[in-house]
Structure formats: structure tokens, C-alpha cells
Amino acid sequence: MSDPGTIGAALAAQGISRRSLLKYTAYLASVLALPPMASRAMAEALANTKRQSVIWLSFQECTGCTESLTRSFSPTLEDMIFNLISLDYHETLMAASGDAAEAAMQAAREANKGKFVLVVDGSVSTGANGIYSTNHGKTNLETLKEVAADAAAVLSVGTCAAFGGIPYAKPNPTGAVPVSEIVTDKPVVNIPGCPPIPEAIAATVAYFVTFGKLPELDHLHRPKSFFGDTIHDRCYRRPFYDKGQFAKSFDDEGARAGWCLYELGCKGPVTYNACATTKWNGGVSFPIQSGHGCLGCSEPGFWDRGSFYKPLSAAVMGNRTLIGGAALAGVAAGAASVALARKRRQAALAEQAAAQKKAQEKTE
């Protein structure tokens, strides 16, 4: 029998059978791209683990990230994440407010010092010492530094927390920066997206609870299992791209036949995310399936990349072309141009960040 205080005991107290846990870990193994046979061991490990304390801080954000996580969770399989965690502080979701809410956070911080997971949505204002965004008499900047010091790991949820997002877009009046620019001495996981895929948030937390460590991350600190491929790599319209069949307008014959949306501005080839496989609203659809190109919302600097409706070969970042014109010529560009695009994108981003920093320094 599971020890008191463990997830197994909590489930038993609610009359939830261990089958539910096994079903959930089968689902987790699938979304995390773990071997399907791992689910049994995961269920056993989870049953004997304590619920993970989570503190959630919201900074310069629109609450879309919280909506993403909570909206998807009707009382079904995906709901199980809330049995694995103890959400000890979340301004939008908690009943307490004001001093009582802050006291709850202090209590959770002290009780789980060095062990809790800190989730942040929203970018951090640094302009004028962070005064543009405050809560309970403190700037977000101060709160983040203080709370992160006691956390085991930090999850930057959404493009704003991960890469600065929309507040970071030019001219960035609040001096917004990503969480990783402030928290430099703790592991920071980025789960970008505007909003991020709820399964990516839940599965990353669940992975941490199950294995006591973070999942494998890429060079931008994103979990590889969700951000290892581009949208384009897994897009069901890819055969049309490969054949050079492109819709030229949103209602032409090509669009109606489901052809590739590259020429209508799709950023799928340079966007790393799992929308094409995990999809949205419980797997109903994703933008490209609904007829609109990918906006690239989970990539750094997406808002300043030029028009959403210009093909990548025409969309510019700085003055650099993102990708060659191969697709426009109807040739399968394939992995080589994607790799090239990635290199160019990184160079362009570095350039953009440097320019933005300079501009900021000037205004301050």
C-alpha cells in the first residue's frame, strides 16, 4: 500500500483506482515520446512519490497560458496532472487574495524550500527597475529573484516568459526580458507558444515529478519531445509542399484542395513545436488544418519577423532572408534549407537582441 502523503495514497483517498494512474502514464509516455513499455514503471514510481509543490507567478502576460492549461482539462485523462501536483499559489486560480494569498505563498516556499517547481508566465519588466509591472507592492523583477532563489527548477511557460514574447516586441517600452535573463543560477525550462500546448506544460511537470529531473532540452532549453521537430516536419500538408503545390490565396482551388500554405506566409518550416501532432482542443485541429499558416508564435522574436502573410523567403528579420526560395520555385527544400534557416535565424536573433539592448540602453 502507498505511504501516506504520496500520490498513490491521495488517489486512493479520492477513490481513484491505480488503473487511472496507469492510463495516465501510458498517455504521458506517448506525449513524451518515451517507450510505451515505460508506463508501468512510471505509474509505480508516481504512486510512491509525494505531490509536487508548484508556485505559479504571472507577470506581463494575458492569462492565455493559464487558460490553455485549465481549459483543456475537463474531468478526463488530461485532468490527472492536478492529482500529481499541489498548486500552492496561482493568483488567478486561488480563492485567497491579498495578504492571505501572499501568506500562502510564503508558507509553501518555506515548507518546500529547494524543492518546489516555479512556473512563470509573462515576461519580466526591467525598465525603470521593473516598475511597469508590480504585485503586492513589489515589482515582478524583485518577486522573481526572491522566489526563484528557493525553487528546484523554473518553468517559463509561454513565449513571453520564454523569449519575451509580445511585451518584448519593438519598441519594448517596459524593457521586457525573458525569465532566463534574470534567473541564471537555476535550471530554466522554456515551454514557448502563444499560448503553449497544455500537454507540453503538464507532461514536463509530470516528468519532473516521476523522474526527479528535467526532460532532455534543446539549445533554447525547450523539451525535445515537444520541440524536437518543426511544424513542417510533421505537417500533413507536407506532400503538397514536396510536390510544389501551393495555395496562392485563402480561397483558391489549391486552398480548397488542402495544398501547402507556404506562399500564404506559413512559418511552419522554421517553427519548432508539436501543434501538428498534439494539436489543440483535445486533438481537434491546429491552425494549418483550419486553413491558416503557422504564425511561428513559439519562436523567439516572432512578433517582429515581418508579415504573417508573406512567404518565408520574403519575410525578413533584420535584413536577412530566413530561407531560400526553393519552395517558391516548386522544389522540395527539405532538411537542408530548414537547417540553413535555423542557422540564419539564430544569427538574426542574436543581431536583433543586440540591437534591442543597445536601443534600450540609450533610452534608459
Added chain:
Amino acid sequence: MTAESPRTGLADSLLRQIAEALATLHAKGTRDAIDLRSLPLTAADRAELEEALGRGEVSARLEIAGQSELWETAYAGVWWLRHMGVGDQVAAESIEITPLPDLLASHPDDIGLAAARLTAELQDKAEEARHV
């Protein structure tokens, strides 16, 4: 029309993989599983695989954290597991090559709790009878 409908031939490859895993289960008792959700199966591929494997003697419906349907295919030891998520969409789907999927067996912890519950209920009943 979308590009999701064509047959890609993936069902054939999966059938060969399942045949191999089933032979291994028979020879060595090693269980295996294939996660269907992570494969780029089109609707036509999925239908083709389901039809090729057919349905066997056992099927079960589970009402735990959403619905699940499990069935033994026409090939003993090859089980199809389908878990529904939000909005009755398939959240996870796999094929298990095993004598019995873990999900069907009762967990020892649940058995322990059930035994305690049943004993307590019988004691309550006996107690009530004594007071009547």
C-alpha cells in the same frame, strides 16, 4: 479535402512489426507495445490496420479518467488500447503484445483497499443486525 486520407503503406510495416513481436512473446515471453499516436498514420492507414487485425473474443470498456476501449484483436496476444480524452478525441492509442494488458488486471493496492472495504461493510452490516 485534406492530405490525411491517402494510404501510405505504414499499416503493412506495422503488421510485420506486430508479427515479429508476437513470435517473440510466444518464444521468450517478452511483452511489447507500439504507440500509434506518435506515428504519422493517416485515417486510411489506421482503418486498414484495424481491419487487418480484426476483433477477437474479448473487449472491455473502462470508465476511468475518460473512456477507454480495449479489445483483443483476432490474433490472440495482440491487444488494441484506445483512450479517449477531452471532447471524445483519441488521447492515446497503442497496440500491446501481451497475454493481458496491465490495465485490465486489478492492482495489488486496489485489491488491498477493496478487501478492507468489504470487510468493514460486512462488519457494519453485522453490527446493524445486532441492533435490530
